[in-house]
Amino acid sequence: MAINITAHKAVLSQLAPYNARLVAVSKTKPVEDIKAFYEAGQRIFGENYVQELVEKQAQLPADIEWHFIGHLQSNKVKYMAPFVHTIHAVDTLKLLQEISKQAAKHQRTINCLLQVHIAAEETKFGMDRQELQQLLEYWAANAPQFSHVRIAGMMGMATNTTNETQIREEFHQLHQLFGSVKSTFFNNHDYFRELSIGMSADYTIALEEGSTMVRIGSLLFGERNYNGK
Template sequence: MSVNLPAYNKVMAELAPHKASLVAVSKVKPASDIQALYDAGQRIFGENYVQELQEKHPILPADIEWHFIGHLQSNKVKYIAPFVSMIHAVDSLRLLEEIDKQAAKHHRIIRCLLQVHIAEEETKFGLDESELREVLTQWKAQADKFQHIRIAGFMGMATNTENMEQVRAEFRRLKALQTQLKATFAPGDEQLTELSIGMSGDYTIALEEGSTMVRIGSMLFGARS
């Protein structure tokens, strides 16, 4: 077993004052490692690959809250729609529509996060600010159509850099944007409240800048081979 329980306990203690939740990123890790962390009290696990998630879901405890955190293609949604709790990286209206359609087939509501491009790298997925506003405008205008999704909030990945002030500035920008969009598109309800920012290398900064959800893998499970 390669689960680092002292690191898990440390992270949980750091999250507590911020009332933030931990998504334990378990991609490419065996079910036995997930079970070990589950036994320590963890319930939310994040996976990046549809096929791997399909394989793990039936052999692990039924009350695990599975989050899909990787880039998701529309044609793969149907495979995880029966059981996934949250999809983190929604980067188009088309994907949102497909999630709603597949969730409806299973009489479920799936929580979604819109992925916002905040990093300098071109390779990272996500919506820019104008695309984000357009998706939210369409979602609001067609509210009766989107009965089987909830836009819980936003997700972002900072630039992969040693410059932590840059990382902080990117997180801070996204938090400001979230506050603004929440007031415009979802005042007074529980939607657009989540902010999924922060990973193993920058989660303490993310918490200081308003993260409600951190995605941590290597710190808990060790490096991926």
Template sequence: MVNSNVWKSLTASFKEQHVTLVAVSKTKPVADIQELYDLGQRDFGENYVQELSEKESQLPADIRWHYIGHLQSNKVKYIAPFVHMIHAVDSFKLLLEINKQAAKNNRTIDVLLQLFIADEETKFGLDEKEIIELLDYYDAQKADLQHIRICGLMGMASNTDNETQIRAEFDRLYNVFLNLKQSSFLGKNYFKICSMGMSSDYKIAIEAGSTMVRIGSMLFGARNYNQ
């Protein structure tokens, strides 16, 4: 069951703040996604390749699908024909594979680099040094990487009730984003996405500069992973 009132409230607020809402629909049925689509939502986020592929084939073609989970290189080929954006790119190997599969499908895929900001070993991502190294590799081979476009950064804060810690982690991500925007991507208007914030911490994320938030449970209700 979709909470339409929450969706209307969020979209109205985010429009004023120039923030993109990605509705995280993982584990949720096609009917729920269709219901939110009918309200006007177009950006949806999924974490699992097989689930995303199955849903894409059953839903309207103008949905902008965001792959927001940790992506293995050997799975890129399954979503390359249609995915709108791949979040959480955390290696140059993955970047190369996305470019390869995008080329096969004669399209360009937008991606975000994942910065590790959480105080948790279970989270994925690159540190600042690794992002600079990846961008050095990217610049050196840019002529052969014409089918990807790095549009910004994403990150996940620690799973904690400590708002001071969460704010500091988001501030760190936003500062790295700004530094790259003013250096490696100077003059590149497409480098404009700082994706951070979920149902539990999106307000703090937006205050810290987020331009894209990933909201799931507020819109669709709690998930039942045993279904």
């Protein structure tokens, strides 16, 4: 196993002053690795593939808080609706509607984070500001449609670059947008509080720019194995 429990402790100590939480990204990693971090006290794990998430959830302790952090197709929501805690990458109105529909079948409420495109790469997913505004306006005007989802915050991925100034600026802009959305649409809703930014290479910058939740994989689990994915 290439897991790094020492790194896990170090990351937690870095998060503590910011009251930020760690999503341990366990995609492509075996159940045994997840168990090792579970035994070290980690309870929040993030997965990118629905089938893999469903298989792992069935084999692991029931008190794990599962987060889905990958790009999600609407037709796959039903498979994880019985148990998923938070879906990080909600980037369309259609997807938000489907999550609420599937959650309702299980008398559950699923936390959702709205993904905003902040990176230079066109290949990264997420809404632009206009799309975000349109989704939120529809949500506000049609609240009964969304009774089984809770918009708990926002999520973004910075450009894959070594230019820390650029990364910081992208995170900073998203944090400002988060504040604007909070004051406009969620001023009376305490549950809108999560800003999911920061991964293994840039989480320290993200913390300084307002992150409440970092998604860290390779630093904890070692490099990923994509064979068969």
